[in-house]
Amino acid sequence: xxxNKTNINWYPGHMAKTKREISEKLNLVDIVYxxxxxxxxxxxxxxxxxxxxxxKPRILIMTKYDLCDKMVTDxxxxxxxxxxxxxxxxxxxxxxxxxxxxxxxxxxxxEENEKRIxxxxxxxxxxxxxxxxxxxxxxxxxxxxxxxKSAGVGNKPGFTKSLSWIRINKDIELLDTPGIxxxxxxxxxxxxxxxxxxxxxxxxLDTGALAVxxxxxxxxxxxxxxxxxxxxxxxxxxxxxxxxxxxxxxxxLTRGGVADYERVSDIIIRDLxxxxxxxITLDRLK
Numbered sequence: 001x002x003x004n005k006t007n008i009n010w011y012p013g014h015m016a017k018t019k020r021e022i023s024e025k026l027n028l029v030d031i032v033y034x035x036x037x038x039x040x041x042x043x044x045x046x047x048x049x050x051x052x053x054x055x056k057p058r059i060l061i062m063t064k065y066d067l068c069d070k071m072v073t074d075x076x077x078x079x080x081x082x083x084x085x086x087x088x089x090x091x092x093x094x095x096x097x098x099x100x101x102x103x104x105x106x107x108x109x110x111e112e113n114e115k116r117i118x119x120x121x122x123x124x125x126x127x128x129x130x131x132x133x134x135x136x137x138x139x140x141x142x143x144x145x146x147x148x149k150s151a152g153v154g155n156k157p158g159f160t161k162s163l164s165w166i167r168i169n170k171d172i173e174l175l176d177t178p179g180i181x182x183x184x185x186x187x188x189x190x191x192x193x194x195x196x197x198x199x200x201x202x203x204x205l206d207t208g209a210l211a212v213x214x215x216x217x218x219x220x221x222x223x224x225x226x227x228x229x230x231x232x233x234x235x236x237x238x239x240x241x242x243x244x245x246x247x248x249x250x251x252x253l254t255r256g257g258v259a260d261y262e263r264v265s266d267i268i269i270r271d272l273x274x275x276x277x278x279x280i281t282l283d284r285l286k
Contacts, residue, residue: 008191010200015180021163022052022177028127029175031108032058033101035132035141038068038089040197041076042283043190044133047182053131057108058085059101063137065089066096072281079285092140101145102172126172133199134179142166142176193217193282198273211265212239214272217282225277 032053037044041062046052060080062073073089080087086104090097105126113123132138145168166174179199185191192213194200218226219235226232230246246252247259250267254260271277 007185007188008195008200008205009185010204011181011183014178016183018163018178018180019052022129022131025163025175026054026056026129029056029129030112030126031105031128032056033061033128033130033141033174034058035061035063035130035136035138037133037136037197037199038062038065038073039281040190040193040283041073041080041281043187043193044136044197044199046131046133046180049131053129056129059104059108060085060087061101061141062087062089063092063141066091066093067275067279069279069281072284075285076281076283090141090144092137092144095144098141098144102168105172125170127175128172129175129177131177132179133181133194134201135198136179138176138179142168142174145172145174190283196269196272196282207265207269208261211268214268215239215242218272218277218280221282221284222277222280225280229271229276 034046034049034053062068062077065073077087077089088097088100088104090101092098105128109126116123130138130142146166162178164176166176168174181194181200191200192210195205195210196214196217215226215232215235219232230242230249232242232245235242243261243264244259246264246267247261250264252260252263252267272280
């Protein structure tokens with residue numbers, strides 16, 4: 001089970017189209033909701049987003065805060081705040097801090113509406129653009145903002161297909177966008193973290209290479225979780241023994257009692273996706 005060094009790149013045509021459409025409609029929005037995954041606060045941040053949204057005010061929304069390693073992610077929250085961002089971590093299951101997004105948005109547009117009122121005009125609703133990588137939780141967040149349960153939201157990257165306006169309430173309208181990545185993923189560490197946490201379509205991935213990456217990353221950051229889940233106490237460059245151990249422990253054996261390595265890779269990827277390693281954050285500040 002030697003690690004395959006396959007590079008990950010996934011940039012379907014609709015992502016380029018989405019970026020063009022965002023540029024065309026940017027003048028219609030007052031504020032940008034930049035959505036990133038709290039479990040990967042660097043890897044899930046769109047690398048060329050500043051070129052895309054120009055100097056629009058923005059709120060950095062960290063979704064899946066309930067699933068992250070808060071001790072680690074809270075350092076990223078401070079890191080981004082120090083850079084001048086408004087940062088709001090949200091738990092999409094309980095709705096924690098979702099109302100705070102609307103409150104902060106009103107503050108951003110307050111000055112303009114005060115000018116309108118002084119001219120005898122009615123205050124107008126806020127127009128916000130929501131943007132992020134695939135599967136960052138945008139659709140669930142929108143449902144939370146609207147006040148609905150997460151109907152019709154899939155745990156697959158690429159659920160939203162086109163730009164569309166959604167009225168949240170009388171005070172705010174939202175321009176929803178499909179998840180986007182960037183044409184060339186120079187940082188393959190970040191690309192593999194994105195793939196590990198479902199932001200890149202599985203069909204294009206080498207599952208063996210991804211599973212090995214996950215094992216190595218967990219051994220580096222959370223070795224005790226690997227021991228707890230699979231009984232693994234150490235990793236070396238030969239993954240055959242490790243895969244055999246996981247196969248035996250999890251019943252991934254063929255009829256002849258031989259380890260089914262493909263199934264083992266799928267188990268590792270699913271276990272991470274389903275949260276069986278507990279609250280984790282895969283990025284680190286250097």
